[in-house]
Amino acid sequence: MDPLVPHAARIRRATEKLDLGGLIRPNSANVDFALTKLEHRGQGLCWCEDYPGPLHWDPEREQNEGHVRIVSTSEPGWSMTYECECTICGRVFDVEQGDHHFTWWRWRPRGVKRGT
């Protein structure tokens, strides 16, 4: 486990009161993103918990960042599917790519332990 996980709550308390101002707001957002990942892991969850729901997770981009591995895809095209595996917890997702004004991806976890 990440050694920072037990400290996530304390780091958040220590940083949320800081007035980081406009100049380094991007840094603040990065801290928040990192803390959210840590909190998920501290709760026994993985960041891939965030994939179902929003439609902006591009499987290719996630693979390039090392977050998932694309196991297989259908015939490439605008409307296609991906089979992705989380590189952290190994959960497998069926990802449907669609195109309606913009390209979107719908992630469906396969074999989740909790209810649908």
Ligand SMILES: [Zn+2]
């Ligand atoms: Zn995962």
